[in-house]
Amino acid sequence: MMPTAETTTLVIFGASGDLTHRKLVPALCSLNCKGRLPQDLNIVGVSRRPLSDDEFRASLYQGMQDGGEFVASPEQWGEFSRRIFYVAGDVGSAENLAPLQQRLAEVEGGPDVAANRLYYLALAPSLYEPAIRSLSQAKMVAEDGGWRRVVIEKPFGSDLTSAQKLNETVHSAFQEHQVFRIDHYLGKETVQNLMVFRFGNTIFEPIWNRNYIDHVQLTVAETVSVSERADYYDQAGVLRDMFQNHLLQLLTLVAMEPPAQFEADAMRNEKVKVLNAVRRISPEEAGCHTVHAQYNGYCDEEGVGDNSVTPTFAALRLYVDNWRWQGVPFYLRSGKALAEKATEIIIQFRRPPHMLFPIEEGKDIPANVLAICVQPDEGFHLEFQAKTPDAGLQMSPVDLEFHYQDAFDQAIPDSYERLLLDALNGDASLFIRSDEIEQSWGIIDPIIYGLASSDMPPPYEYEPGNWGPEQSNVFLGLDDRAWLRGCGEHKSGG
Ligand code: BG6
Numbered sequence: 001m002m003p004t005a006e007t008t009t010l011v012i013f014g015a016s017g018d019l020t021h022r023k024l025v026p027a028l029c030s031l032n033c034k035g036r037l038p039q040d041l042n043i044v045g046v047s048r049r050p051l052s053d054d055e056f057r058a059s060l061y062q063g064m065q066d067g068g069e070f071v072a073s074p075e076q077w078g079e080f081s082r083r084i085f086y087v088a089g090d091v092g093s094a095e096n097l098a099p100l101q102q103r104l105a106e107v108e109g110g111p112d113v114a115a116n117r118l119y120y121l122a123l124a125p126s127l128y129e130p131a132i133r134s135l136s137q138a139k140m141v142a143e144d145g146g147w148r149r150v151v152i153e154k155p156f157g158s159d160l161t162s163a164q165k166l167n168e169t170v171h172s173a174f175q176e177h178q179v180f181r182i183d184h185y186l187g188k189e190t191v192q193n194l195m196v197f198r199f200g201n202t203i204f205e206p207i208w209n210r211n212y213i214d215h216v217q218l219t220v221a222e223t224v225s226v227s228e229r230a231d232y233y234d235q236a237g238v239l240r241d242m243f244q245n246h247l248l249q250l251l252t253l254v255a256m257e258p259p260a261q262f263e264a265d266a267m268r269n270e271k272v273k274v275l276n277a278v279r280r281i282s283p284e285e286a287g288c289h290t291v292h293a294q295y296n297g298y299c300d301e302e303g304v305g306d307n308s309v310t311p312t313f314a315a316l317r318l319y320v321d322n323w324r325w326q327g328v329p330f331y332l333r334s335g336k337a338l339a340e341k342a343t344e345i346i347i348q349f350r351r352p353p354h355m356l357f358p359i360e361e362g363k364d365i366p367a368n369v370l371a372i373c374v375q376p377d378e379g380f381h382l383e384f385q386a387k388t389p390d391a392g393l394q395m396s397p398v399d400l401e402f403h404y405q406d407a408f409d410q411a412i413p414d415s416y417e418r419l420l421l422d423a424l425n426g427d428a429s430l431f432i433r434s435d436e437i438e439q440s441w442g443i444i445d446p447i448i449y450g451l452a453s454s455d456m457p458p459p460y461e462y463e464p465g466n467w468g469p470e471q472s473n474v475f476l477g478l479d480d481r482a483w484l485r486g487c488g489e490h491k492s493g494g
Pocket of ligand 1: 241
């Protein structure tokens with residue numbers, strides 16, 4: 001039995017950072033306003049800067065007003081901020097955690113009072129391992145009377161070797177059920193709804209396979225450039241930043257078999273099977289299955305090397321070698337400085353085997369398209385053919401649409417609300433298990449190495465505000481396909 005105490009403390013390491021101000025605290029405050037936070041939850045922020053509790057609270061409120069997803073009224077904030085405390089500390093060594101231990105004892109009601117603790121590492125990734133070692137050496141991970149859990153932000157490693165090493169360190173202090181590796185895409189409502197859509201209905205699952213689906217497209221497009229995060233981004237590039245995590249997670253949810261229960265390990269076992277079945281692209285083949293590109297002006301961004309060849313856009317063709325998906329390509333693309341911010345999953349069904357009705361000259365037999373719009377304007381669109389009125393047997397594509405905003409009269413919560421609540425409740429279904437992380441790096445690593453090799457031409461260029469380089473269209477064109485848009489106003493995707 002897992003020990004559970006009455007009091008719970010959320011300890012945020014990296015409390016003065018952007019993530020805490022813009023995401024974590026607004027999400028926690030919003031949960032508090034909805035009455036969803038455990039009654040006896042306290043929040044202790046830790047970072048190096050000396051601050052009083054009040055100064056810390058003021059800085060958090062300012063951060064929320066400057067760019068949080070949720071902004072509380074002064075009354076709501078007053079009610080919530082009573083739970084918040086601060087201590088200056090350095091996670092680099094166990095001795096330096098003494099002030100934190102003392103503060104925790106005060107907040108929790110005494111050094112011998114049992115309390116549950118959720119440690120949130122909102123730190124620079126280079127501090128994950130030192131922080132975990134310090135917590136372990138300071139004996140702050142033992143579950144004596146209350147549970148201990150740790151939330152680790154992405155990036156989890158920068159390649160397979162570093163991810164394995166980080167997993168080893170994590171496992172030297174925590175058991176896997178105590179570890180919550182975040183991918184905030186899994187907290188998005190539409191991403192979770194994909195499970196309900198597939199497994200809570202009977203009409204889609206029978207056709208969700210190679211017999212009916214021609215191919216799948218996953219697009220995560222962003223309009224922003226790398227601007228303030230250039231130091232990190234120039235080392236990472238788009239494949240580490242977006243593909244190893246968010247895009248591969250979306251792929252697993254589209255491709256996985258139904259788990260027997262909606263439970264963390266049952267779900268994650270199925271996701272791992274998909275990742276395991278993804279056909280590996282060797283470094284030598286990387287050029288044939290990928291297009292990589294950099295937006296013009298990237299090298300002029302502050303913090304980017306003058307001759308940087310870091311890709312800011314990539315498109316990838318993957319295959320899932322199993323019974324359900326054999327031969328069905330999954331096209332993945334993502335980039336910065338693109339024409340729109342949009343995350344979409346497109347399922348293009350096969351064309352009818354025989355066409356009875358006239359088709360406009362030069363046009364293909366139409367195929368049904370299901371577009372799952374993850375953001376913005378969350379919803380689903382199913383495109384099918386209808387008879388054009390009073391025009392003989394001419395057909396036109398029409399849409400069956402579901403928009404969250406119209407169907408449910410409530411705002412969509414930020415993904416951190418769901419994920420923080422799940423971590424506090426010990427539900428790891430929407431968090432990444434160690435083997436998922438390692439499988440994902442196993443898929444992406446050889447592609448990154450292949451593209452970075454000296455035999456490979458440098459990334460193509462594209463103008464900011466486009467849909468990536470023209471070669472991305474050529475890439476799909478060579479497979480007789482084209483990028484599709486399902487959710488915006490335009491139906492073809494650059
Ligand atoms: C993060 C990446 O994980 O996801 C960022 O590091 C990216 O580069 C962000 O901008 C996108 O998230 P969202 O929720 O805005 O699509």
